[in-house]
Amino acid sequence: MGFFRGFLAPFRGGLYVARHRLWPYLLLPLLFDIALAAVTMFAVQHYLRQESFVAAPLADNPVVGYAILILLTSLASAILFIVAQPLLLAVFSDRLSERVERSVRGTAPSAPFLSSTGWALVHGLMKLVFYGLALAVAAVLTIVSAGIGSLVGVGLGALFLAYDGFDYPLSRRGASFGKKWAYLARHPAQTLGFGLGATLLYLIPLAVFVAPPFVAAGATLVFLEAEGGTQLTEADGKHSSKKDRTDGDKDGAKGGVRKSAEM
Secondary structure (H helix, E strand, O other): OHHHHHHHHHHHHHHHHHHOOOOHHHHHHHHHHHHHHHHHHHHHHHHHHOOHHHHHHHHHOHHHHHHHHHHHHHHHHHHHHHHHHHHHHHHHHHHHHHHHHHHHHOOOOOOOHHHHHHHHHHHHHHHHHHHHHHHHHHHHHHHHOHHHHHHHHHHHHHHHHHHHHHHHHHHHOOOOHHHHHHHHHHOHHHHHHHHHHHHHHHHOOOHHHOHHHHHHHHHHHHHHHHHHOEEEEOOOOEEEEHHHHHHHHHHHHHHHHHHHHHO
């Protein structure tokens, strides 16, 4: 169950955002994503135009030159976008995760705004390093074998996406870097499923622009269910816990006993 719960979590996060109309938490990240995409593409193509392996074909054969320029610009821009996005959207995803937890539980651990924002940026930098590491390892292994490099790159990327999602609820509880990885290790099936689900979400065309908030919301829902016994009813947006249900059963039983005594 843990694997499938983790796999579906990023998509559940998107459904939760839609059903609870949390669109304001997506608007600014979407605008930042569009700006990031535009800046990276402009910077990359400007840099490539000055390189001889692109400038020469552009001068000799514009059709071939522009084809090379477009291809390299697309690949390099995509890599830079994926690496920089976690840092850029860390604060927004953190706020959305906290909002989801408050909606489900009625309360959520919180820190002062400046402190919370600062830690969100620090963790965003750490994720930037992780994604850069995954890309570097995949590139090195691709030299040896394209198949092995691709598999290792996807595997590391999925693992870091899982860390990215669960980072938000764990950070609010003051978990250290090591304790965050320990949490993922204690839930291997959930971690594997979540990483694969998040990877699939990122592969959907244009979903990359809204994937980080969806991933943060989904990880928060799964974290609350796994750690606190909270079960969310997606259809009506209500939540309950094992303790609440047990107390309700006890109250119902007491009521039945009182009615029997009165009779």
